[in-house]
Amino acid sequence: xxxxxxxxxxxxxxxxxxxxxxxxxxxxxxxxxxxxxxxxxxxxxxxxxxxxxxxxxxxxxxxxxxxxxxxxxxxxxxxxxxxxxxxxxxxxxxxxxxxxxxxxxxxxxxxxxxxxxxxxxxxxxxxxxxxxxxxxxxxxxxxxxxxxxxxxxxx
Amino acid sequence: xxxxxxxxxxxxxxxxxxxxxxxxxxxxxxxxxxxxxxxxxxxxxxxxxxxxxxxxxxxxxxxxxxxxxxxxxxxxxxxxxxxxxxxxxxxxxxxxxxxxxxxxxxxxxxxxxxxxxxxxxxxxxxxxxxxxxxxxxxxxxxxxxxxxxxxxxxxxxxxxxxxxxxxxxxxxxxxxxxxxxxxxxxxxxxxxxxxxxxxxxxxxxxxxxxxxxxxxxxxxxxxxxxxxxxxxxxxxxxxxxxxxxxxxxxxxxxxxxxxxxxxxxxxxxxxxxxxxxxxxxxxxxxxxxxxxxxxxxxxxxxxxxxxxxxxxxxxxxxxxxxxxxxxxxxxxxxxxxxxxxxxxxxxxxxxxxxxxxxxxxxxxxxxxxxxxxxxxxxxxxxxxxxxxxxxxxxxxxxxxxxxxxxxxxxxxxxxxxxxxxxxxxxxxxxxxxxxxxxxxxxxxxxxxxxxxxxxxxxxxxxxxxxxxxxxxxxxxxxxxxxxxxxxxxxxxxxxxxxxxxxxxxxxxxxxxxxxxxxxxxxxxxxxxxxxxxxxxxxxxxxxxxxxxxxxxxxxxxxxx
Numbered sequence: 001x002x003x004x005x006x007x008x009x010x011x012x013x014x015x016x017x018x019x020x021x022x023x024x025x026x027x028x029x030x031x032x033x034x035x036x037x038x039x040x041x042x043x044x045x046x047x048x049x050x051x052x053x054x055x056x057x058x059x060x061x062x063x064x065x066x067x068x069x070x071x072x073x074x075x076x077x078x079x080x081x082x083x084x085x086x087x088x089x090x091x092x093x094x095x096x097x098x099x100x101x102x103x104x105x106x107x108x109x110x111x112x113x114x115x116x117x118x119x120x121x122x123x124x125x126x127x128x129x130x131x132x133x134x135x136x137x138x139x140x141x142x143x144x145x146x147x148x149x150x151x152x153x154x155x
Numbered sequence: 156x157x158x159x160x161x162x163x164x165x166x167x168x169x170x171x172x173x174x175x176x177x178x179x180x181x182x183x184x185x186x187x188x189x190x191x192x193x194x195x196x197x198x199x200x201x202x203x204x205x206x207x208x209x210x211x212x213x214x215x216x217x218x219x220x221x222x223x224x225x226x227x228x229x230x231x232x233x234x235x236x237x238x239x240x241x242x243x244x245x246x247x248x249x250x251x252x253x254x255x256x257x258x259x260x261x262x263x264x265x266x267x268x269x270x271x272x273x274x275x276x277x278x279x280x281x282x283x284x285x286x287x288x289x290x291x292x293x294x295x296x297x298x299x300x301x302x303x304x305x306x307x308x309x310x311x312x313x314x315x316x317x318x319x320x321x322x323x324x325x326x327x328x329x330x331x332x333x334x335x336x337x338x339x340x341x342x343x344x345x346x347x348x349x350x351x352x353x354x355x356x357x358x359x360x361x362x363x364x365x366x367x368x369x370x371x372x373x374x375x376x377x378x379x380x381x382x383x384x385x386x387x388x389x390x391x392x393x394x395x396x397x398x399x400x401x402x403x404x405x406x407x408x409x410x411x412x413x414x415x416x417x418x419x420x421x422x423x424x425x426x427x428x429x430x431x432x433x434x435x436x437x438x439x440x441x442x443x444x445x446x447x448x449x450x451x452x453x454x455x456x457x458x459x460x461x462x463x464x465x466x467x468x469x470x471x472x473x474x475x476x477x478x479x480x481x482x483x484x485x486x487x488x489x490x491x492x493x494x495x496x497x498x499x500x501x502x503x504x505x506x507x508x509x510x511x512x513x514x515x516x517x518x519x520x521x522x523x524x525x526x527x528x529x530x531x532x533x534x535x536x537x538x539x540x541x542x543x544x545x546x547x548x549x550x551x552x553x554x555x556x557x558x559x560x561x562x563x564x565x566x567x568x569x570x571x572x573x574x575x576x577x578x579x580x581x582x583x584x585x586x587x588x589x590x591x592x593x594x595x596x597x598x599x600x601x602x603x604x605x606x607x608x609x610x611x612x613x614x615x616x617x618x619x620x621x622x623x624x625x626x627x628x629x630x631x632x633x634x635x636x637x638x639x640x641x642x643x644x645x646x647x648x649x650x651x652x653x654x655x656x657x658x659x660x661x662x663x664x665x666x667x668x669x670x671x672x673x674x675x676x677x678x679x680x681x682x683x684x685x686x687x688x689x690x691x692x693x694x695x696x697x698x699x700x701x702x703x704x705x706x707x708x709x710x711x712x713x714x715x
Contacts (some may be wrong), residue, residue, distance in 0.1 A: 032273035034359075036712075037402050037605055039491075046608060057711060061278065083273060084291035087638070087688050091285065113527060114631070130631075131493045132622040135613050143196050 005014040011041035012140045015147045016050065020155050023051040023146040025076045029084030030066055030092060038110060042138060046078075049139045061090065066095045069104055075146045081110040090123040103153070105145045110137070171705035173203065179339045192450040193608065196409035196570050198676075202562035207569070215565065219555050221371075222467070223460040228479040233552035239266055239315075239517040241543050247272075247290030247639035248647050249304035257308050267309065268317040268349075269326065271296050276321060278703065279366050280696030282648050290639040295647055297695045302329035303336065313340040316346030322353045322366060323374045324535050324682060324701055327389075328689035341403070343390035347439060351375065352395040354416045354588055357711060359398035360595050366699075367595055370706025373674075375420065376427050377682040383433050392420060392438045393483070397596075400443035401489055403605025406454045407571055409577035412588065412597055413440060414461060419588040421470050431470050435477035436503030441525065444510040445487045446502055449567055452558060455482070455513030457572035461579075466488045483517035484510045486540065493631055495622035500525035503543055511551050513560055516540060526630075595712045651694070666691040667701050674705035 016023060017086055027043040028037060036058050043055040054072055058063070069077055077096075083121040086108050096104055106118055117128045126145055129138055156199050180187075180200065190198045199206075207215075217223060220230030230236065242677035246252045256267060275282045275346035280297045281289055284710035289295055296302055310333060327348055333342055350356070353371035366374070382391035396404075396413035404412060417438060419669070424434050440458075444451050462480040466472045489498040500523045507520050520538040522530035532537075558564040578600075585591040609618035618624045664690035673679035681702075688698055 009340070032284060033292070034275050034276075034403075040602060041605060041609055084288055084638075087287040087291065088285055091287070111526060132619075134623070 008035065012143045012147070014051070016143045018056060019147065021029075021132065021151055023053050023076070023143060024054070024072065024074045025078055025146075026054045026056065026065070026072065026074045026141060027078045027080065028056040028060050028155060029080050029085065030060050030062055030065060031081075031088045032081035033081070033085050035082040036080070037080075038082070041080060042080065042109060045135045045139055046142065049143070051142075058072070062092050062095050063065055065092060066099050066101065069096070069101060070099055074104060075149055076105040078142070079106065079108045080111065081108060086110065086112050086120060089120055089125060092126045093123045102110065105142075105149055107145070116148075133138065156362050160387055162708065169204070169599065173205075175482075176201070185530075186561050191446065192406075192567075193447045194405040194450060194454075194574050196407075196450075196567070198567075204235060204562065206321065207562050207565035211565075212560075213228060215569070216559055222475065222478055223463045224478065224480060225456050225460050226559050227652055228459065228516075230480060232514065232555040233511065233546075234555060237546055237552060238297055238511070238542075240539060246294055248295060248545075248643055251299045251639075251643075252294040252305045253307050254311075256305065260309055260314075265313070266315040266317065268319070269296075269305065270294065270319045271326065271501060275325075275695060278696065278699030280651060280694050281325040281644070282651055283696055286641065286644055286648070289644045290647075295644075296326060296329065297651055299329045299336075299689055299692070300650075300654055303325070306330075306333055311337075312343040314346075316344070317349050319350050320348050321356055322378070323370045323685055323698065324348055324351070324378050324398040325685065325689060325695045325698055327378075328698075330688040331686050332690040341385055342387055344386060347393050348382075349377070349393050349441065351378065351392050351397065352398075352416060352441075354419065354592050355395040355398040355413075355465075356365075356388065357709070358412075358592055358601065359402040360419070365709045367485065367707030367709045368589070370674075371709065372423060372589065373706065374691075374702065376423050376429075376680050377680045379420075379424055379434055380427060380429055381680055381682045381686075382437070383429060390437045390439050392417075392434075393441050394438065395441045397441050397443040397485055399601065400445065401487070403601040404603050405608075406447065407574035407603060408452050408570075409443065409598060410454050410458045410461075410576050411520070411575045412582065413442070414458065414465065414575070415579050415588040415591070418465060418469065422587070423589075425470070432474040432477055434473060435466060435470065435472050436479070438477075440482035442479060442482055442515075443483045443487045443489075444484050444506040444513070446490045446506055446510045448505060449564060450571070451506070451509040452513045453564060453567040453571040454575075455484075455510075455515070456556075456568045457575055458482075458565070460568075461572060461575060469609070479483065482517070484513075484515045485519040486510070486521045488521050488525050490618060491521060492622050493526045494626065496527060496631070497525055499526070500537060503538065504545070507541060507545055508551065511545060512591040514556065584641065595602045598712055611669040615621050653696070654692070662690070662691040663693045664696070665694055667697060670698070671701055671705050674702065 025046050027039050029039055043053050047053045073129055089108055093106065096102065105126050107127045112128050120128060127141055187275055202476045216225045219232050220229040234679055259549045271295040272290050274281055274289060275296060281295045294305065296305060301643050309659050318326045331341055336342060353375055357368060379391045382389045394413050394417045396409040399412050400406065421435060425431060459480040463478040466478045472478060486503045490502050503520050503523065510518055510567065522534035524530055524534040580590045582588055584597055593676035612619060612623060615623055671683045672682060672686040675685045685698055
């Protein structure tokens with residue numbers, strides 16, 4: 001199923017289309033690992049679904065991600081992790097809060113053990129996407145969170 | 156059909172019988188859909204002498220141990236000597252690594268592998284990065300002292316050592332330093348620089364230590380030259396197709412790009428004036444084995460044939476050892492699923508059989524829980540026992556190249572060869588692998604192929620059991636994972652600090668300055684000076700920083 005067909009099977013795209021500006025998502029990898037196949041695929045999925053995507057590539061510093069998120073006014077930061085870099089996400093959450101960006105959605109995708117998923121949720125991560133998620137799971141999941149966020153912001 | 160075949164009695168029977176079968180097939184399966192393998196080759200329902208004739212035996216296959224090596228690179232293959240079981244080991248601190256390694260040595264192992272922490276791959280010391288992620292994926296080795304700890308009680312002169320040691324090869328430098336401390340001559344040090352393929356790291360990012368491409372090229376050739384002159388039992392080059400395939404390349408592309416990289420490296424060494432018959436027999440390869448069973452077998456058989464020809468005709472190697480395509484392979488983690496994770500044991504088994512039938516020299520089987528976390532010891536044990544079962548219970552080593560002569564496998568080997576050469580020629584036309592990678596050509600192809608594969612999964616064209624078919628509600632097992640204790644890492648950082656205060660800083664500065672000067676002087680060998688710096692007490696991070704300063708910082712091409 002391509003993204004156009006996918007769009008017809010769900011009402012989330014309608015809600016997304018009604019937004020005053022397209023959803024804006026930063027897809028990034030923080031820390032030290034470079035496995036980027038997943039993040040590149042997800043960036044393409046989101047772009048194909050009509051979202052504006054900022055793709056940073058791997059090895060970003062937490063501070064750089066926070067600054068760029070503020071400058072670009074993103075709705076969501078998607079952190080991809082294969083080799084334990086998700087352990088840095090709590091640090092990212094603290095840095096976002098310090099910068100006054102608590103309302104930016106943070107999601108994580110990749111290899112995350114269950115007990116650490118719990119830890120990420122407690123740190124404020126909205127969702128964790130595991131291997132095997134379909135394109136629709138990811139696109140709709142993120143779109144839903146963004147529609148909700150915009151509602152809260154009164155947009 | 157060839158006229159020869161038509162003119163025999165058998166040929167006439169053959170033709171009639173084939174038509175019969177064709178009719179019956181179409182009658183029973185009127186809506187048969189075309190099928191393609193991952194490399195895009197159409198797979199027919201039946202193969203016969205029309206697809207591959209035994210008349211082609213000598214030019215296509217020959218005998219094991221003889222060019223073109225389609226049937227294997229050694230006369231006895233696995234019947235004479237089994238593949239090496241080489242499981243990767245990387246544990247948080249050098250002390251932890253040593254404890255595990257000693258258990259392995261005590262149980263009779265003659266090979267060891269070493270996986271450093273991701274901070275090492277990026278070119279940093281442990282006091283330069285976030286403590287949360289230290290030692291989660293490998294061992295934190297920053298100094299000659301750390302290497303000494305890792306190898307305490309390990310007879311390094313009698314072991315084959317595989318270092319996951321991307322350029323600039325600091326782990327090898329530490330190892331040679333430890334050998335000197337123990338009065339073990341370097342001529343006894345044997346093993347492989349497993350991750351010397353900087354081009355694949357640049358493309359796939361996994362172990363890229365962030366030296367600019369041109370600088371990495373310089374250090375690479377220096378390291379090969381050093382090994383040629385001083386380390387007769389060391390394999391300085393392992394060309395890694397695994398990263399490419401894990402990043403999305405089809406099996407044919409992965410083979411093509413790997414061969415193109417090998418040619419690039421060999422021609423760079425020749426341009427330096429190194430003798431091809433000295434360095435080429437020491438080249439090794441490292442591949443991924445996906446679950447596309449016959450395709451993988453054909454990939455390896457075709458790869459062997461192409462390499463023999465390239466080594467002989469293009470590189471002019473005369474020593475037959477240089478024509479042999481020696482490779483290690485790892486079962487593909489990309490095929491494993493988080494859903495119903497025990498199914499991964501079946502997947503790994505199928506992949507491993509393909510690798511064995513493909514004629515590998517060394518293998519790593521993935522643990523079934525790799526998609527859940529860094530593997531547990533229990534799962535790693537099943538992975539090893541899988542190899543033992545295949546070797547000693549299933550009889551896979553009894554016959555050399557048992558699929559040789561299969562109409563399907565031979566036809567597919569020919570077709571894979573064509574596909575591989577097509578992709579290889581495209582890289583050649585772009586000026587070789589170095590240029591193609593610098594321009595982003597290879598990265599673009601990987602991106603396309605990975606999207607194409609994902610689309611096949613999303614559309615259901617490619618079944619993945621438990622993910623897009625045969626799903627159930629079985630909950631995914633919850634398994635808390637132990638991470639290195641923060642305290643242990645803090646202690647390790649303290650050790651690094653005290654190491655720095657105890658060494659002679661003047662010696663370190665002199666050694667680093669000499670290495671920096673060598674970077675600007677083509678007549679000197681940067682790796683040789685790196686070994687001296689390591690022995691003088693320079694840390695991994697310091698040596699990498701010096702090289703980044705002198706040879707340029709590397710940034711991968713970002714495209715998505």
